[in-house]
Amino acid sequence: MRAISAKGGIGILLAGVLVVGAIGGWLVLRSDSGNEEPIVIGVTDRAESLDPGASYSAGSWDLYSNLFQGLLTLSSGSDTPVPDAAESCEFTDNAYQVYRCTLREGLRFSSGREVSPEDVKHSIERIQAMAQRAANEAEDESIPEADRFAYSGPISLVQGVEAVRTDGQDVIFELAEPDVTFPYVLAGGAGSIVDREEYPLEAPREDGEAVGSGPYVLTDYAEVDEETGTPGFAELSPNPDYRGAVDGPRQPVTIRYYPGPAELKEAWEKREIDVNAGQMAAGDIVEVDRNDAGIRYEETTGFSVRMLVNGVSGTGPTSDKAVRQALAGLLDRDAISSQVRLDTVEPAYSLIPVGVAGHGTPYYDLYSESGPEAVRSSLRNEGYELPVPLTFGYAGQVHAEETAFIDQMLEADGIFDITVEEFQSFGDIFAALQAGDIDSYFVGWRPDFSDPDTYTAPLLLEDSVLSHGYANARIAQLVAETKGQPQRGSTTELFREIQAIAAEDAVVVPIWQDWQFTVAVREITGLTNLRDAGGIFRLWELDRL
Template sequence: MNRKTLVLPAVVGLLAPVLAACGGSDSGGKGGDAISVGTTDRFTASKKVPAPFDPAYAYDVGSWNVLRQTVQTLMTMPRSGSGDPVPEAAESCIFSDNGSERYVCTLRKDLKFASGDPITAADVKYSIDRVRSIKADSMVYSLLSTIDTVETQGARKVIFHLNTPDATFPYKLATPTAGIVNPDDYSKDALRNGFEVDGSGPYTLQAEVKDNVVVKTVFTKNPNYQGQLKPKNDKIELVSFDGADAMGKALEKGDLDVMTRAMSPEQINTYSTNPPKNVNLVESSGMEIRFLGFNTATGSVKSKAVRQAMAQVIDRGDLVAKVYGTTADPLYSLVPAGITGHQNSFFNRYGDPDKAKAAATLRGADITSPVKMTLHYTTDHYGSATKKEFEVLKDQLNASGLFDVDIKGDIWDTFRDAELDGKYDVYGMGWFPDFPDADSFLAPFLDKDNTLGSPYANGTIRNQLIPAERREADRLTASKSLQQIQNIVAEDVPTLPLWQGKQYVAARDDVTGVERTLSSSAVLQLWELGRGISE
């Protein structure tokens, strides 16, 4: 393969036969050195975050990608990341009624944890009930909120009785939150502190830790694994870097085999136009979104008119052009383009940026301008371009004369705690979907027990529209309710969508399977990587 940018559509698997010539899938990593993969994700254990890798707590893309390698779920997404979930630890799963309220799964025969202990239906029930019982402050348990009770029949059958119809439930069973854990290793009513993980996934895990921070995560092939996945390597080392520059230098020197998130826009541009020797860049469509969140209960943005005026002033096209270039696209809804039910509700409501309209909105609510506020962002979680993004947002808002904006950055642990505690009026967040459906871009921010800890509560959304869209197994039919939700969000502005990102992976040219390393849902599929001869 020559050193050019390889551009892939969302359904990457469709191109697999064409790309197979880039290296034999059986040659990767078998009996050889571990394949080293770089990331800027940082995994820290603290009093506030005691259990980064516990399925009952973890709720960020980095931790989930660790769990996907090690903790098995009943269902899993196809390798492309799109389409319907398929059985993983389960032999089969199906709704046994016409109302999407009773879901029955049968486990594979002779399923075992990596320790060799057998997995039974009782272990599945224990794992699911444990998440729902602990109710960690990450709010990840909300993914399982439609479960009423979990029943077992014999050693292999699990029956989920739902409290409301939920056609998205199979997707939720494919998330690490529904991961199967061994009751011998995980307490029923307490989180598992630290970085140990025990499951039945394709790999076991050994974390190298310094000062309560993981510096390297070593994944070793699990000989007891049974499931859909077919690992093409025996060992992977996931190495955490302080920033994209250090990660890039390691790749270029040959100390690193693969570089994943988060690459800087400058790196992506360089690797696209003038890549280092023996390095390939893979581009694919993605579902990552960025948005501003608001504390609607207090402070400078309590008034809907202020939030609406911000939506009227911010120029997404200018923001993307100045900071992210071709690596992102403006976004006018919480639901990204490419997802069934998406519509450009914010553009339909506000059109192009217009200072005069924003000023009229403030005057109509008797709000004196300029409105003083601070925009908060995280310095170490979404990549090095975040600071520049907020500098552009500050300039845009201040240039209107309607706002007096300052910006402040904090490390992720500080930022996330403050955001959940309601200490920020305005804050920048990123989101990767729990599963590839519009529900996963709306309910986590708008339903009760939402992941933002947001005080915004709209009864029509929570009591009518979310239940209505979840009743529809046909997601095209669900679009009507989903689009109504998006329109209400554009009117009330509890969040303000900014942009939708593409995905990039850079790798040494003797590594195979790179085009499948990240699915369209941002799932890190380390089992796809191998070593071979590139052409």
């Protein structure tokens, strides 16, 4: 995931890549889709970039799965990658380090160019090139800090690709280490295939256009107008040239991006949208009348986890494990889940959520007996003068009440003095963390695919997308062991050991696991498979009766 709203750097994650032009819209590409009335979907996770090589945010990836094609995809109701732009894919060695795909012939981008193996190669290599450029410029003192290239794309997913070669219609990926999860990478946003003549190698495309070969084409786009609160939008039309695993969409779709849950609620109540698929306020979810004959309502176990992330690379208080453990011990997840989230979420004591192999309760086991007096004594023994000052960051209006509640919770016993700062995007949060302006931040993590690896490797390794600066050699060793094990059921104990270490170090601290709520007007069908544990937003599943 992608983070909600954020997702990598190679040790350095400086700032989010934002689409230029916050006010107004762009004409992107018109297609002959007739005069069918589009299905309008309201969301709160915004697309931070239209370039799949430039963003790891949940809102961005929701678009990528519809506009771009990968060699592989995940079918609804299945967690096994299947060919999409590829005819076939397989590991060709017993070490799981060489992965070969044969590209379908006759695929076309919305630009009119035929999709080639060289485009696939370019799509992966440009992610690596942009990340390397950001790393190089971060170390180049001749470049003013404000002018250095900022990158927040999905490098953590593809940095293990040592080389990409082409052979006729085949694409061969050579991996630095064994990785049985690599097919899942190709099935997600990081595997999006772009036109090499339209997307530069070392820079994101920022003209508001999108050229892909996915089920839809982008016909118009605008960002949220921050001054007026006018929603942003992405208008999508079925791609008549799409050929792949998906049963092609039947009608156009418009995604509307709302500034927050209040605006989303108002749009739903006025029926300005057909589907409410955004992050609703807890009170709004509770108020939905499940028995209303005029709506369709879907409630399913979610696989996203809300977390507190503590920066450790600087000299601030959270660089000390004692402070991080104090925070982990004082978080009352039951109170947050019931009093703020009104039981629309489940308390989380594991980075790996319920329903995924490797789930446990390490944060409960370690911190359930922790209380204010024990925490106060521990910090004073470490030489701290109380209260310890900390600055937290968050993004998204839907999380404002919860953040304020946690602020009061941590300050209640005079142990911490918390300053809270709201940011427009997670790119801004990462920049603030790198600059030392904040110590910790809150983020939601939506899985890239339905495997425990997506809750460990991207979150806990040294080059984590979360940009916390944490490294643990034993965790790195255990992650490598899991990636080399094709029998995923046999990795359970390895993942539990990873989580036990993570709980002890308390850099990434889970708070709750979500439930997914979607509401639609009665004539809209297809909600059940709109989204699942694989994280793909299947707009093509929607239809109007």
